[in-house]
């Protein structure tokens with residue numbers, strides 16, 4: 078085995094061609110005689126690398142000019158705090174939708190800074206559906222509305238972009254770049270890179286420029302979006318290697334035909350897996366069918382006593398990291414952009430075979 082089929086939820090699979098390019102560049106990037114990791118972020122070679130990555134990302138997502146793109150650190154979890162620190166302004170309230178563990182964490186963190194109005198929650202049904210927009214109890218004085226379009230752990234995905242009259246803030250850690258997106262519908266989008274973008278250590282923020290500059294004087298410089306925007310994300314040393322690698326992923330995505338093409342492949346991959354699960358009496362997924370995640374597919378076996386045998390057999394078949402999140406158990410196959418259709422085909426074959434042998 079050279080490369081396993083890797084279904085890890087994050088850090089996750091990266092395209093082999095990207096890793097091979099990084100290997101070729103590792104000791105001597107663009108005839109500089111140095112690795113990307115060894116160069117100053119003020120070096121022209123790195124500045125060009127960084128600018129190209131941003132241009133490619135803007136092309137892929139058709140990001141309008143009135144949005145800033147920030148390449149930060151600290152993960153999506155830091156954004157749980159940076160969003161209220163930067164967007165509250167004089168408001169004392171923010172609206173949050175609770176659809177699972179990641180939105181719950183964002184809510185908990187925001188409570189340090191303001192009154193959080195939970196406009197809707199699907200906790201009553203173990204987060205297996207998205208509450209209908211017409212039932213949301215939006216507040217008049219909220220500074221923004223926050224939600225998580227794809228709950229990585231529960232495998233629940235919004236099948237609509239909420240239409241609200243406040244800036245819409247989205248944690249897209251596990252879905253950004255999986256298909257085309259109308260960025261103009263959002264005030265701010267953030268994503269940790271290690272799911273569908275690149276290696277850990279990089280966090281992307283796409284923010285409408287009129288929302289910059291609202292942080293109060295008590296907000297530390299490193300947590301102020303405007304300072305990062307004004308400095309091209311180089312106020313301090315950025316994660317240069319992660320930025321470079323994400324740039325290679327952006328180039329790879331363009332070579333694949335961009336996000337339209339990726340979206341089609343991702344829909345096919347997810348359909349293959351969900352169709353198989355739904356056609357089986359042995360495997361099941363509890364999420365409302367129209368709101369199932371294209372990226373993270375949790376499923377359980379009819380008999381959880383067989384979980385370990387399932388995982389052991391999968392490992393032997395080079396199908397790795399299928400164990401569900403420690404909080405929910407069962408299985409989860411994360412099928413991000415870099416997980417090829419072949420991986421899902423092999424997984425489905427394995428699942429069918431396991432069912433035949435053990436059910």
Ligand SMILES: *Cc1c(COP(=O)(O)O)cnc(C)c1O
Nearest residue numbers: 152153154179229248250251269
């Ligand atoms: C993984 C994940 C996070 C946490 O990301 P970190 O980079 O580890 O902080 C937050 N939200 C979602 C939706 C995620 O998938």
